[in-house]
Amino acid sequence: MSGVPDIEIVGSLADLPTSATGARHLVWWGNIGFMLIEGTGFALAAASYLYIMTQAPAWPPRSDALPGLLWSGIFTGLLLLSELPALWVLRCAHAKDARGVRWGSLVMTVFGFALLVPRGFEFAHLGVLWHQDAYGSVVWLLLVLHTTHIVTELGESAVQTAWLFTHQIGDDQFADVDDNGNYWTFVVLIWLPLYALIYWAPRAV
Amino acid sequence: MTPDDALRTRLDEAWRDPPGLWGFLTTVDHKRIAARYIVTALLLMFLAGVLALDMRWQLSVPDNDHMGPQLYDESFSLHGSTMLFLVSVPLMEAMAFWLVPLMLGARNMAFPRLGAFSYWLYLGGVLTLWIGHAMDITPDLGWFEYPPLSGPTYSPGHRADIWAQMITFTEVAALCASVNIVATILKMRPPGMTLARMPVFLWAMLIASIMTSLSMPAIMLVTSMLISDRLVSTHFFSPAGGGDVILFQHLFWFFGHPEVYIIFIPATGFVSSIVEAFSRRPLFGHNVIVLSILSIGALAFGLWVHHMFAVGLPRLGNDFYTAASMAIALPAGLQIFCWIATMWSGRPRLDTPMLWMIAFVATFVIGGLSGVMTASAALDLQLTDTYFVVAHLHYVLIGGALFPLFGAFCYWYPKATGRLMSERWGKVALTGIVGGFNLGFFPMHLLGLMGMPRRVYTYPASMGWEPLNQVATAGSAIAVAGGLVFVANALISYWRGAPSGADPWGGSSLEWATESPPPPWNIAYAPVVHGLTPMWNGSRPLPVMDGLADDHRQVLITSVTDAAPLYRQTSASPSIWPLVAGLAVSAMFIASIFTPWAVPVGTLLIGITLTGWFWPRRPRAKQGPLGTGG
Secondary structure (H helix, E strand, O other): OOOOOOEEEEEEOOOOOOOOOHHHOHHHHHHHHHHHHHHHHHHHHHHHHHHHHHHOOOOOOOOOOOOOOHHHHHHHHHHHHHHHHHHHHHHHHHOOOHHHHHHHHHHHHHHHHHHHHHHHHHHHOOOOOOOOOHHHHHHHHHHHHHHHHHHHHHHHHHHHHHHHHHEOOOHHHHHHHHHHHHHHHHHHHHHHHHHHHHHHHHHHO | OOOOHHHHHHHHHHHOOOOHHHHHHHOOOHHHHHHHHHHHHHHHHHHHHHHHHHHHHHHOOOOOOOOOHHHHHHHHHHHHHHHHHHHHHHHHHHHHHHHHHHHOOOOOOOOHHHHHHHHHHHHHHHHHHHHHHHOOOOOOOOOOOOOOOOOOOOOOOOHHHHHHHHHHHHHHHHHHHHHHHHHHHHHOOOOOOOHHHOOHHHHHHHHHHHHHHHHHHHHHHHHHHHHHHHHOOOOOOOHHHOOOHHHHHHHHHHHHHHHHHHHHHHHHHHHHHHHHHHHOOOOOOHHHHHHHHHHHHHHHHHOHHHHOHHHOOOHHHHHHHHHHHHHOHHHHHHHHHHHHHHHHHOOOOOOHHHHHHHHHHHHHHHHHHHHHHHHOHHHHHHHOOEHHHHHHHHHHHHHHHHHHHHHHHHHHHHHHHOEOOOHHHHHHHHHHHHHHHHHHHHHHHHHHHOOOEOOOOOOOHHHOOHHHHHHHHHHHHHHHHHHHHHHHHHHHHHHHOOEOOOOOOOOOOHHHHOOOOOOOOOOOOEEOOOOOOOOOEOEOOEEEEEOOOOOOOEEEEEOOOOOOEEEEEEOOOOOOHHHHHHHHHHHHHHHOOOOOOHHHHHHHHHHHHHHHHHOOOOOEOOOOOOOOOO
8 A cells, every 4th residue: 555654573462362350451441431420420419419508508408307217227238238249249250250250140130129129218218309499309319310320230230140141151251240340339339428418418417 | 564465355354344324324433433423513513604604694783683582592502502512522532533543553442332322322412402403492592501591480391401401412422432532542552652652642632531521420410400400390400499500500610611621632632743743853842741731631620610700609719710710821831832842943844734733823822811811700700791702712612622623634634535635725725714713703802892792682883893793794704615615625635636645744643654544444463662753763664563363353452551462352343232222312311301201211221222232142151050051
């Protein structure tokens, strides 16, 4: 072709592996990118909560009840507990243990379904509806956003479990399991400041 | 030694798209995706330009009845929303999509299907706004639709919803694009291209993409809050319910100010590439320019309140944001000095791309200076919402981003098409656009100082604004005529331009190492980089490594800081799923204007399409409870 520079082959990449794990893997960085975006979204939603709180004469407004601690406590406990299988699946993925990632992912999926139960009751015991006032709006915003997270993670774990049980698992799929486990940890960690904000900020002010 | 025919055939076989319409719908070739982004955005730029000309016609004489107030409101809203959300940012992403893999000597983006998905969602945003316009549901509250005006009380109907969902479309597209660009730049650099040896262009795209990731969630959040205020009666922005309209402005500008730099920073990448190539010397102050871009990227997040000086915030806050806004002029100024020093100490060639760079420097400095003026809270209080601000923002965005983009278009056109654009007509277009632009927008500074407010559909003759408005209208018409020459030159050169060869300008970076236009696989071997200007290595051959697969799609993954080869990754093949997923997301976005149930139903639909997208094709399990035995 016209004008393409001459080349000199100075080495070969043929001996490189065709997969990697953890931060060496390309998809790991994509996962981090989306965590950064979602984390920013949560941080800004939390900032909106604090902004509206600083503008309000009383928090929660006098007509609203305090958010219930029972179901949110159960949810938070269960979510923290779900981190154990998530971490175990991560170890299995690194060890390329097919049986471990299959059953571990199944346990994570079961946790995902189980989490929806206390989450449902949490909404019912918030003590306010989204259309009552701005306090209600922003509390519902935070809880809906995090529920989207839980549903997404449940969907991803369920589909992944179905695939893992029915197919031969290659290196790229172990990397996928790794990414899903990391994302689960992200979902758990994000909840802690939100929990403090939704349930304890109204009690602290 | 160049790739032999047998290797080319094998690579063609592995990387080519299916033929015809199916290939068009399923392609994951970054060049094709970028090209359709660019064509779509240029068409929209034309439409927005026509709107601008129509508005200038209206303002050319006092008490004009060419437009009524409603049509004028719709015109500037459509013009601003199109240019900011559907032209400027997508064009910069498109340039990154097109150039980043080529400049890395890579065969595709990190996530090829995500790139296709980005385009389809962007197209969804385009169609939402413009089909809405065709159905007379045109947004009419400007490019930032502040509540309470955009809230349910004062904006019944769906004009504001169309605007808000158009943004959701384009921002999801931009966020996907930014993750793609960051991962590509960090993990797919060629061996030897350490961070310290990375061209400014790639730094600019990296930083702009990280800024996108950190700022665009703000606009998605705030438009979602606006829609929920309108659809399900939340009270985020209704003071009667304890909400606050200023919260909207904070969140909007937390995105909106970085957005200006998300548009400008890629332009600094174009300028650095072009100034280097046409000055025929390595860029003066490479590290200073990179550090300037980094500091602009950081400072850009600390300035948003300067868009809100007039809303009555605490004095100390205003003082802080005045200081921060002025501080950003320092790194911007350092960059300008570095480019001038490169030209000064080089052997400049004044071809069209370089002339665009000179036009950029002159125009952007004027825009920067009027920016320093409006950074002062006291002065801004007088100038805000006048034509001075209209002049300033166009000097910054057109002078600071579109002029470099036009130069970049001329510079990389031969690489994309294999043909040169006409230099003579290129210079005619440049003269028309740059001259017409300055004639059109400089008088607006004076009109603003005379007190002419922005966003008025007409004015009485007694104000004395007519002569300057007529000059402005004449300038706009000249600029648009120049734009038509530019487009005609690009179209005619596509068929009749002189063949360009691989490297018509003697460029310094790796995109010039492959043929023009590049084949679907971009480059046959992975280049090895030893310096900042890998193509300027004397007359020595380009060092490369072989060993990447030629029988299937494979790319090289390297380490983040040192670009040491780590492993070879299979690259995604063409797929219809990005389009199907894009349709599912579009259905949810559009339906959620009308019913909140669109969200759960849409989520399910999207989940199904994403499952199809990511379902790996591998043999069935033999062991385990669901195994097939054997």
